Amino acid sequence: MFPTDIQSLSGDILLLVFRELSVTDVLCVRRVCRSFAATTQAKVLWMNFLEAIRSDEENVLPAYTKAPTLLDATTLEALVVRVSRLARRWRNNDLFPAQVWRLHLCQPITWLRLVTGSWLFVASSDNHVSKITCWDMSLLFQDYMEPLAEAYLPGQVKTAQLEVQDSRIVIALGLGPSSPSVHLITLVQHLGAHRFAELYRLEGSSHVLMLQGDFIGCAVRRDRYIPHIINWKTETTYELYPPHGVDEPHFRNTPHSLILWNEFIVVVRHDTLHFYSQPTSAGRPVYAKSVKTVEIWELVVLNSRPSEPLRLLVISSTGVGIITIETDVLFNDDACAHLSVATTPNQWPWYRLTASGRGRRVLWISAEDAMRSNGDNDHPQLVYAAVSPTASESETPLIRWANEYPEDPALWAFPTLDFDEALGYTIVGNCFGELAIYDHIESDPNLCCGLAPDLTAHQLSLPQLLPVTPITLDLHLAPRRPMEETVADRSLTSHWTQDDLPLHSRFWCRDMLCNLYWDWDMWQGNLGDIAWLLSHAFGFPLLPTPQAHAFDEREDMPYVLVRSGERYLIFTLYEDPIRSFELPLPRPLHSRMAERHQYLRPTAFTENQVQRSMFIREHKMSRRNRWREQQERGGQPHNNLLDTDAIQHYYSPTDIAEMQRVWGT
Template identity: 45%
Template sequence: MALLSEKRATRNFSPAEIWRLFLPQSITWLRLVVGNWLFVASSDNHTSKISCWDMSLVFQGYTEPIAEAYLPGQVKTGELEIQNSGIVLALGLGPGSLAVHIITLSQRAGVHVFSELYRAEGSSHVLLLSGHLVGCAQRHGAIIPHLINWRDRRIHNIPPPPGGLDVPGRRSVPHLMVVWSGILVIIRSTSFEFYNLFTPAGDAIAFAKLIAISSIWEAVICDLHAMDAVTVRPLRLIVLSPRGVEMFVIDPDVLAPLDEERTCVRVCIAKPSPFYDRWKAPWYHLCVSQSGRRILWLSVASNIDEGSDGPQLLSMAVPFSMPVPLLPTGPESLCIWSKIPGDSPQPALWALPALDFDDALGLTVVGNCFGELAIYDQYGRNPELCGALGADFTAFGSRTQPLLPTKPVLLGLDMPPCSPIDPPGFDLSLFTRWSQDDIVLGEPWRTDWVTELSAEHQYCQYSEWHMWTGAPSDFAWQVEHAYGFPGPVVPQAYAYSDRAHQYLLLRAGDQYLAWIPGYAVETELRSWPNSTLPQYFTISHSQPEFYVRQTALMEGAMYTSFRRTEEERGRNRWAEQMERGGGLHRSFVGVA
């Protein structure tokens, strides 16, 4: 740790060693646990699995996972926590199998296995795991935040704040949920909602307070593991916003009738350099370390237009002293990955990465949608001296819980239609998935997507059909990741406006939306109250939705730009992945 501190003091975050694993499936989620275990969820359109590697074995050259099991759906979201019962994972699955699976890694007869603690059918989009509570944002396709008590096998409804959930800004999913000092906090892009948890008089959750804030795009919680029922500490929240990297410090007296400026302090701790003014979100994919005392994120490099290798990784320590000094402007004040050792191909940081890192042990893990997995060692340890650290949490698990299947479970997901990067032309199978809801629409909505010009030629009436295949950065992908409406995204009808633009009526999950091109920034997507009848889906009655995660636009743009550049140079990472036995992934290249 002392050597790592000296290295970071030089603002050199570059790793000394790297271990590479290349999987046949796309990586959608991963977690590094106290330097001993690495959990990875990977999938394609055929199967989905959860795998675990023993890090001490990986450092010695053994690259096979110590445990592997199959799931009935692709992992979209997840949380992990070390509890008295061992390592507990809450995985949100979809599409095709909307459920939350609570699983654990344990040992039976000297072999590591995955077993299931509980399954909550219909719930999805995991945002919280705290003891026996799992916080989810969706229930049966509708965006309804709720808590699952997986030990008691009960679902607890969260009462909506004043004004209800059926208003713009609350129809989309929140950024985070956190349990802190007996309070449930729901973090949204423009507000914090506070709830009292399970009073002695009963098990009801009671709304307590709402604090409105200016827009935030991403959020992580710092140092939460050090909190307990005896020691009440301020809640530190690190966010990415239009200002840069900011920190919220929420006082334990936040529910008292005090001035909000005193109980909820907001301060900017790092700003992008002036060069980045032309980028609306130059920093994205915020990640907090295992200790909660360091953060990591991706930055668009200054030489991005001159053919750079993609985004850079930046890192900084979380300030714990008050008042918090603002770092000098620009990434030169931060720790930057300046060099990665070795000549072998590096995992693409632009390919929708999953990140985690342990700042105390100097380990960072990167996985991406091409199945490229890398473990970076900032220190340069001796593999022969790397043993397990601390207690073996896998020895604490139950011996009676049902095991997850170790043979493939076929998902039965359709192969995706062609994407915008594929050769010109459109796949007619795309339109057979559209306009399938049992709704009766009046004027001006139309569903005649394709016109037959001849036996060999068809004409698509809707001009932007190619932007709704679900490929990263296209419109369907933006609806889910930038606007916060998890899919599947299914177009239902189109219409012409007075300005000759084409509107699109679509459904994302359980919510009907309208896509309005040609308008001002952040007003392309509009929504209706859930009580609206289909025949009244008129644009004049809709309400504008705004980006909840504008940083997703940069993430999607990086994927599209660098994938196209690589293919022009003759490299196709999707083809490389399929040569390893994998297939295309619905979440990255297709929709329902």
């Protein structure tokens, strides 16, 4: 109990006293003495705490919150409590979730994003149906799992970007593979319900890399690998041609990203940043300068505000680091600097680099143990780090935890991640449709759902609403194993080998379904197949069309020739595996005449290998089959997530026989 003389103090004096206490102490005072309850709930007290938190660099406040004067006292208190508790957990290197909400979808999850702590958007698709779904987080936190809105799409979501613009949520979806297009959509209120609506559509462009204001950045245009930006409000397209022509080998695939920064468009490639002027009413973009960097495997833009340095968080061959580009980059040859955040312990074990908000706290997946050992509990882990432009690697502790509970989404199953750095949420989805929202703080998350303004308010003019009934996807599906030689099987691949190429008949075989070739069902673009690797590891996202296969007895090497857009690629799984030809093709055609391509994202091989090994390991240990579970809840997942022939050198005949039994292939 408190002395009577303290309890008799006026409210104004008590507020001055409580301002000197910590947030934890004030909450304790409220619990032990009811007479102080009203004073400890005063809005002015929590506004003072908020200002103190804002001045401490250890804390991270949401970038999307309304002005504190517009928040009620309860929401303001919940924000202060959550931010201060999250900072304490970072100090203690402990981010193990305090609570979790789980959902199970029918389709594989290909993209997700948490917006202002209030809305969760998820794109999911298989070879039959594709859709975009939104959940209201305040309802999810009350265990109401029904979506707020759902709509069906005419293609699979391959890439996506999201931005809050003019008090509304805008999402740019890159659809494919059969009919590449870009769809710009938003979430609106209509007749008392929430619906997805289409703002803009562009056929022929795909592989969305950027959404900033009026501009959408894409990497593929009309079957050509040419980065371009689209002003969707004026419907104007600007192509960004390489400085020395499109036939330079490192310009023949897609870049990592496009960024609008100051007066520049920045094209981020393997180890180079290319700067172009932004378009104006008087002219189109013009190449200005190239700047060499460390090799970039994965990339997150931390800051692209005008008048501030451009900061890029990257995974490279050495680990995680920050690339900083100063504003005088055009006139300063030393304007690019690299700061190491964390050094990788071995080759390619880190992937799925993720950051949000102001980019002060970041997340990625580590497969170090899963790649190094065959132990029973060597699961991939989530790795968190607090980063700053000046902190050295020794000052950046890494916080790890693994979601090893059977009901959690498998981190090894081509995961998709998002992370709210301020409120302490981690979102994980995967190819089995498993979805989880992890809350790292022991407080009611529902109290923070009113931080941002409503971004789904009625529009002055209602855009075209997206359909709420399924759209059957028009995909060229390859025959499934085991295949019998039938007219139906042949018709599924009738668009293959139609280019009439000058191939030496003694070396090349045009029959892709013959007994000498085994990977004819791996060109669908499904997760983990060869087409997926061409897209994610090498930057060739257009669905490849096989033309012929061959076996070089001198090199003991099998080859496949495919067309991807306007380029012809020679591919093999057993060597540095990708080369390409400029047109016209040479006569006779041989792999030595092709130009070798660098990896765009070699961490894709890590993802693929970890998924294959962990699926088998889990089934051998517990007889669990998540693929079958997805089927049982109504999904139609593809059966090519594991390819027996491509991984024979990783597993024993016993393992392969077990895998074939599990998958029924």
